[in-house]
Amino acid sequence: MEEKSQSPSWPLRDLASIWHPFTQARTAPPPIPIVRGDGAYLYTESGEAYLDANSSWWVNLHGHSHPYIIRAIEAQMQKLQHTLFAGFTHPPAIALAERLLSLLPGKFDRIFYTDNGSTAVEAALKMVFQASKGKKGLLSFQGAYHGDTFGAMAASGRTHYNRPFWPYLFPVNTIPPPLFGREEESWEAFEMALATTDLAAFIFEPLVQASGGMRLYCSKTLAKMIKACQERGIIAIADEVMTGFGRTGSLFASPAPPDIICLAKSITGGYLPLGATAVKNSLFEKFFSPEIGAFLHGHSYTANPLACAAANANLDLLLEPACAASRARIESEHRQFQKKWKNHPKLLRCECLGTLLVLEYKTETGSYFDPLKEQLTLHFQNRGILMRPLGNVLYVLPPYCIANSELQKIYATIIETLES
Ligand SMILES: Cc1ncc(COP(=O)(O)O)c(C=O)c1O
Structure with missing residues (x-):
């Protein structure tokens, strides 16, 4: 079909036909049409470049249009694009499951595939609740964010991300x-x-509460909590949807092996949607019992072969020594910035964890709805940098291919906001 392609009309056509996520359509500026990605950059049709400082919502790992991942998807596309996953299987899903199981911290036995982070969490909760006859309680941290489906929202506790749905959420101990x-x-x-409380499970984002404001917390205490839960038969669920695949330095962030790990976002390097929930046989085998029966969850695109092929190629790149070196390089650059600017009077905090750099500005409201969010977004956008602050919290979480000169450009643009 021929595509109407008058570039100036893209935003207007978008505004006339699309409903965007987490966007107040009445007040939001028109979206920026992106037609191409390359390395750490996204490009508009007229060639304007945006440095992707937030890895396109924390999904992109090795850069946009990476030839190795593209070739893997193309090769899979020639063979098998999709098949249902109940009663059928395919090589990319099997290979990926085997590789994830060998990489995850602790001993895991099974991968259950879904489509995104929310459903990776949703599946984890449903597994626990279906298997734990009678035990209903869920424990989570205040200020958590585990996704936008109902179970994931409930697990997050009552936050500004889910206020309209509070009457519909099951109770959670936070x-x-x-x-x-x-x-x-x-x-x-x-x-x-x-x-x-008679707890069935404890869910947490290891080491950093991401959407809740990039709040870093104590790994030792978390490790103690995970162990205390396990001693009492309470299932510890690590939501590594943001932290997984090297973002915090090590491949996964959980400071002690949990019982379930939820993965998504960077699992395919940002190429195709995929979620994965890793469990142990102790939970999986509970479903052998006739009273519990089959796990009642599944999606049409479960384990999509193209997504699994992308994830396998993404893992190849992730496991190369050069990738670990890039992550260490990014962390070292972040640390130098942090050392120099952490005591700036405009900042409440400046922290670093692996490839994540976080700055919290002092403001009156200090919330997700702080007007500073829009000012910062525009400041960076006008200088060709894609940032999406969480209220008064600005963070840098770049793809691992970002060059030091590009990091320096981001830091210089941050310094402008501090010294103006
Ligand atoms: C820790 C965590 N869990 C779950 C999710 C939900 O993931 P998705 O947006 O892919 O549904 C997010 C998204 O930001 C997240 O950060």
Whole structure:
């Protein structure tokens, strides 16, 4: 079919036909039409370049249009594009499951595929609840974000991301996360929850609460919590949807082996949607019992072969020594920036964890809805950098192919906001 391609009309055609996620259509500026990606850059039709400082919502790992991943998808496309995954299987899904199981921290036995981070979490919760006859309680951290489906929203607790849905969410026991300096308060709340609630599972984003404001917290306390849960038969679910695949330095962030790991986002390097929930046989085999029966969950595109092929190619690149070196290089650049600017009077905090750099600005509201968000977004956009601050929290989470000169451009643009 012939494509109408008058470039100036793209935003207008978009505005007339599309409903965008997490966007107030009445007030939002028109979206920027992107026609091409290459390495760390996204391009408009007229050639304007945007440096992708947030890896396109934390999915892109090795850069856009990477020839190795493209070739893997093309090769798979020639053979098999899709098949249902109940009663059928295919080589890319099997190879990917085997490789993930060998890489995950701790011993995992099974991969259940879904389409994205929310459904990777949703599947984890449904597995636990279907298998745990009677035990219903779920424990999570205040300020968590686990996705936008109903179970994932409930697990996140009551936050600004899900306020209209509060009446429809099942109850969850939430405790403060062990933020640095507040570990004891968190541990006490954790012990109280264990003592007073019949918990089936504990879900957490390891080491950093991402959408909740890139809040870093104490790994030692989390490790203690995971172990305490396991000693009591409470299933520890690590939501590594953001942290997985090297973002925090090591391949996965969980400081102690959990019982379930949820993966998505960077699993395909940002090429195709895919989610994965890794479990142990101790949970999987509960479904052998006739009373529990088959796990009642599945999606039409479960384990899509193209997505699995992309994920396998993504893993090849991730496991090359050069990739670990790039992650270490990014961290070292971030740390130098952090060392120099962390005490700036305009900042509440400046932290670094692996390839993630976080800056929280001092503002009046200090919330997700802080007007600084729009100002910062525009400041970077006007200088050709794609950033999406979380209210007054700005972060850099780049694809691993980003060059030092490109990082320096981002830092210089941040410094302008501090020194103006
Ligand atoms: C930790 C975490 N879990 C789950 C999700 C949901 O992932 P998705 O947007 O792919 O549904 C996100 C998304 O930001 C996330 O950061």
